[in-house]
Amino acid sequence: xxxxxxxxxxxxxxxxxxxxxxxxxxxxxxxxxxxxxxxxxxxxxxxxxxxxxxxxxxxxxxxxxxxxxxxxxxxxxxxxxxxxxxxxxxxxxxxxxxxxxxxxxxxxxxxxxxxxxxxxxxxxxxxxxxxxxxxxxxxxxxxxxxxxxxxxxxxxxxxxxxxxxxxxxxxxxxxxxxxxxxxxxxxxxxxxxxxxxxxxxxxxxxxxxxxxxxxxxxxxxxxxxxxxxxxxxxxxxxxxxxxxxxxxxxxxxxxxxxxxxxxxxxxxxxxxxxxxxxxxxxxxxxxxxxxxxxxxxxxxxxxxxxxxxxxxxxxxxxxxxxxxxxxxxxxxxxxxxxxxxxxxxxxxxxxxxxxxxxxxxxxxxxxxxxxxxxxxxxxxxxxxxxxxxxxxxxxxxxxxxxxxxxxxxxxxxxxxxxxxxxxxxxxxxxxxxxxxxxxxxxxxxxxxxxxxxxxxxxxxxxxxxxxxxxxxxxxxxxxxxxxxxxxxxxxxxxxxxxxxxxxxxxxxxxxxxxxxxxxxxxxxxxxxxxxxxxxxxxxxxxxxxxxxxxxxxxxxxxxxxxxxxxxxxxxxxxxxxxxxxxxxxxxxxxxxxxxxxxxxxxxxxxxxxxxxxxxxxxxxxxxxxxxxxxxxxxxxx
Ligand code: AGP
Numbered sequence: 187x188x189x190x191x192x193x194x195x196x197x198x199x200x201x202x203x204x205x206x207x208x209x210x211x212x213x214x215x216x217x218x219x220x221x222x223x224x225x226x227x228x229x230x231x232x233x234x235x236x237x238x239x240x241x242x243x244x245x246x247x248x249x250x251x252x253x254x255x256x257x258x259x260x261x262x263x264x265x266x267x268x269x270x271x272x273x274x275x276x277x278x279x280x281x282x283x284x285x286x287x288x289x290x291x292x293x294x295x296x297x298x299x300x301x302x303x304x305x306x307x308x309x310x311x312x313x314x315x316x317x318x319x320x321x322x323x324x325x326x327x328x329x330x331x332x333x334x335x336x337x338x339x340x341x342x343x344x345x346x347x348x349x350x351x352x353x354x355x356x357x358x359x360x361x362x363x364x365x366x367x368x369x370x371x372x373x374x375x376x377x378x379x380x381x382x383x384x385x386x387x388x389x390x391x392x393x394x395x396x397x398x399x400x401x402x403x404x405x406x407x408x409x410x411x412x413x414x415x416x417x418x419x420x421x422x423x424x425x426x427x428x429x430x431x432x433x434x435x436x437x438x439x440x441x442x443x444x445x446x447x448x449x450x451x452x453x454x455x456x457x458x459x460x461x462x463x464x465x466x467x468x469x470x471x472x473x474x475x476x477x478x479x480x481x482x483x484x485x486x487x488x489x490x491x492x493x494x495x496x497x498x499x500x501x502x503x504x505x506x507x508x509x510x511x512x513x514x515x516x517x518x519x520x521x522x523x524x525x526x527x528x529x530x531x532x533x534x535x536x537x538x539x540x541x542x543x544x545x546x547x548x549x550x551x552x553x554x555x556x557x558x559x560x561x562x563x564x565x566x567x568x569x570x571x572x573x574x575x576x577x578x579x580x581x582x583x584x585x586x587x588x589x590x591x592x593x594x595x596x597x598x599x600x601x602x603x604x605x606x607x608x609x610x611x612x613x614x615x616x617x618x619x620x621x622x623x624x625x626x627x628x629x630x631x632x633x634x635x636x637x638x639x640x641x642x643x644x645x646x647x648x649x650x651x652x653x654x655x656x657x658x659x660x661x662x663x664x665x666x667x668x669x670x671x672x673x674x675x676x677x678x679x680x681x682x683x684x685x686x687x688x689x690x691x692x693x694x695x696x697x698x699x700x701x702x703x704x705x706x707x708x709x710x711x712x713x714x715x716x717x718x719x720x721x722x723x724x725x726x727x728x729x730x731x732x733x734x735x736x737x738x739x740x741x742x743x744x745x746x747x748x749x750x751x752x753x754x755x756x757x758x759x760x761x762x763x764x765x766x767x768x769x770x771x772x773x774x775x776x777x778x779x780x781x782x783x784x785x786x787x788x789x790x791x792x793x794x795x796x797x798x799x800x801x802x803x804x805x806x807x808x809x810x811x812x813x814x815x816x817x818x819x820x821x822x823x
Contacts, residue, residue: 187817188285188299189213189271190389191406192370192380195397195427199223199267204240206399206406207269211236212462212607212811212818213299213402214273217284221295224264227374229295231284235812236271265427266377268370270297273817276305277322287326289333290317293374296332298325299402300387301822303365331359332371349379353424353431356381360422360435366564366821370400383422383435387821388562390588391415391423391430391442398425402819403560403586404447405605415442416588445587453604461810463608463700467796468659473613474789475652476602477620482645486638488628492598495579499596500632503553503579506533509541509569510557511820513611513695514618518557519688520788521622527785528630539565539823542572552578555625559606559614560819561589568823570594583621585614599625608811609818610699612796615692616655616789623648623786651789654780658793661778665794668759668775669801678703678726679717680795681710681751683744686730689788693728693795699813700803710747723755728798730791731762731769736784748772761791 189210193202199222207218218239219231230246232238247262270285277283286295302308305324308331313319317330335355352373360369366386373379382389382400392399392407392414399407400423404414417423420435421442434440459465481489506525508518518535525533531553536546538556548554554573558566561584570580570591582595585603592598601617627644630636672678678697680690691707698705708717710729721727729748732741748758749772760773763781770776779790803810 187214187273187819187821188402189406190268190297190299190368190370190400190402192268192382192400192425193397194266194378194380194425195394196265197397198263199265200243200262202399202410203267203269204236205409206401207236207271209405209607210402211271212609214271214817215812216272216274216279217281218269218271219284219286219297220267220269221286221372222261222264222267223372223374223377224261225259227288227292227295227372228259228261228264229286229288230261231281231286233280233284264377266372266380268295268297268372268380275301275822276324283321283323285325287321287323287329289329291333294329294333294371296325296329296369296371298328298367298369299821300367301365302328302363302367304363308362328359328363328369329371331362332356335359336373349376349381349424349426352376352379352381353422353433356383357422357433357435357437360385360420368402378426379424381422381424384417385420386564386567386590388589389417389423391417391425393430396427398427398430400425404449404588405607408447408449412447413444414447414588415444416593417442443593447587449604461608461800463610463612463800463810466606466608466612467793467800469604470613470616470793471652471656471659473601473603473617474620474655475649477617478645478648479602481624482642486642487631488624488641488645490581490597490599490628492592494596497632499579500553500629502551503531503629504551506531506553506555507541507546507548507573508533508535508555508557509538509566509573511538511563511565513615513692514557514559514566516688516692516695517615517618517622518555519691520619520685521555521626523685524623524785525626525629528626529633529635531629538563538569541569548573548576548578550577550579554578554580555583556580556591556595557583557618557622558591559585559601559603559611559618561586561591562819562821563591564821564823567591567594581625583618583625585617609813609816610696610799615792619789620648647783647786651782651786654782654790655793657780658790662794662797664775665777665797666801669798670805672726672798673802673805675726676704677720678705678728679720680705680707680728680730681713681744681747682707682730683710683740684732685785685788686732686744686791689730689791689795690728692792693799696796696799697802699816700799700808700810701806702808702814703802710744713747714750718750718754721751721754721756725756726759727751727756728759728761728795731760731766733763733782733784733787734766734768735781745769745772761794
């Protein structure tokens with residue numbers, strides 16, 4: 187949540203920071219702002235999307251060129267700057283609550299992602315000392331505190347005495363803050379210096395030639411550099427054009443972990459599509475193939491990316507919990523079927539936000555699988571930390587290198603989806619499914635339940651899935667037409683059984699978040715225990731039907747469920763395997779997907795539901811990439 191960018195170098199900071207914010211806007215879009223150091227602190231901030239800020243900046247620059255004032259600094263040319271795109275927590279999305287926030291003396295500007303939990307106390311102390319607050323945010327107190335602390339700091343550094351002072355003031359202030367935060371600050375008296383700090387919220391350094399960057403994630407600076415440094419927990423970083431200095435909150439010199447970014451910089455562009463989401467849906471075949479690439483050793487073993495666990499640790503596992511949120515949770519629900527089927531280890535799937543509060547029974551023979559696209563979701567991170575405190579082992583499935591969840595896990599399998607910019611997860615979901623299958627196979631193999639050739643056979647089936655998703659994508663025109671017909675529906679229900687149930691949940695989530703319609707997913711057998719009362723004449727019910735070649739009982743049961751809803755007036759949209767002629771008579775609309783092994787079917791059955799949701803949202807005139815009230819990366823609990 188909230189996108190943060192900082193720049194110190196030779197280019198005009200305005201362009202670099204605005205470009206970065208454009209790429210981070212998916213993290214929050216309630217308001218946006220920028221501060222540039224150039225002969226003082228120059229700020230502009232606006233409620234609304236980044237476009238409002240850009241408009242205000244354009245007007246400001248037009249006004250400045252019409253009435254030049256040589257003595258004043260220029261927001262367009264200063265080469266040190268910070269910028270922020272906000273998802274509101276404390277204080278509504280207004281101009282005055284937009285970041286940056288300035289200290290009362292006008293010297294310090296601060297931007298923030300996270301929540302400072304003790305801000306009320308800090309604020310009342312500051313007000314008691316005569317400071318007047320200009321916003322309702324928790325962030326503003328940090329600007330005042332840094333400014334006050336600077337008066338007490340006396341640090342000598344031959345390279346950058348003022349920068350060292352700002353870093354030290356930031357460090358001392360961080361010791362007084364509770365909660366989760368990434369902070370960036372600039373000082374009007376320290377051009378060329380940006381200071382950052384992080385606790386629990388994300389911050390990465392981009393290391394360029396004669397320029398350095400700070401950002402919530404690497405997509406903000408990949409067009410300038412591919413070299414990055416992952417900061418650790420409770421660290422302060424100071425960047426100038428030619429240096430990056432890191433210390434921990436106790437003032438000890440510290441190192442970050444350097445890494446190379448292998449994402450293509452074009453991957454963060456729309457590439458001719460109207461929306462990122464449409465592009466990301468289309469990228470799914472490639473994302474599946476990449477996630478599978480090189481996963482088998484020459485002797486047929488499945489490889490994870492980082493393993494700080496021995497095979498014996500994995501052999502000792504007697505219980506698995508999958509923890510995740512939203513779409514990632516739905517991928518975990520599918521994982522349960524595959525993991526239990528292949529490993530015979532009991533596997534429970536739990537919403538990360540609930541996990542630690544019910545005191546789950548965990549010990550060193552429990553494996554917790556944490557799934558997160560961003561690697562920063564606070565609920566998932568806290569569940570992971572709780573698991574580690576209880577001595578459980580943690581394996582992360584994640585899309586983002588340099589993020590917190592993989593760093594804190596004992597083993598990691600990266601999905602190779604590339605940047606996912608649209609708030610609604612699509613390629614993240616399919617690649618998470620692939621990663622879950624691989625984890626299940628790896629566990630089965632290490633425990634001697636599956637031999638290399640059996641694992642190889644499933645991996646070969648997985649490798650075919652990329653082409654099958656391509657086939658689904660080629661057949662989406664009728665789904666687009668159907669979307670236009672359903673755009674005025676009051677409510678859409680989704681039903682499925684077995685792995686079709688999480689697909690139903692995911693289809694409903696996509697529709698809720700994009701189209702703002704009432705949509706619910708149900709285990710088809712559960713419908714008659716209450717929800718069937720929702721069905722009225724014409725209510726659309728999307729039914730995910732398993733393969734006729736799979737478990738016959740399962741299929742017969744869902745066909746009965748389809749008949750039950752039809753008998754009550756439902757308009758059925760049936761997703762079924764190509765060639766499954768029997769279901770045709772139960773379908774008002776039939777969407778055929780390629781023949782696929784039952785456990786892998788969610789990789790194809792989910793895709794039409796993604797397209798359906800995006801098209802209904804478009805038909806209803808909504809912003810597909812940035813749905814209201816949401817943020818891509820939820821870094822608060
Ligand atoms: C779904 O479309 C959402 N983007 C959301 O449910 C998301 O999956 C959830 O917030 C978890 O995010 P993560 O994968 O980054 O942890």
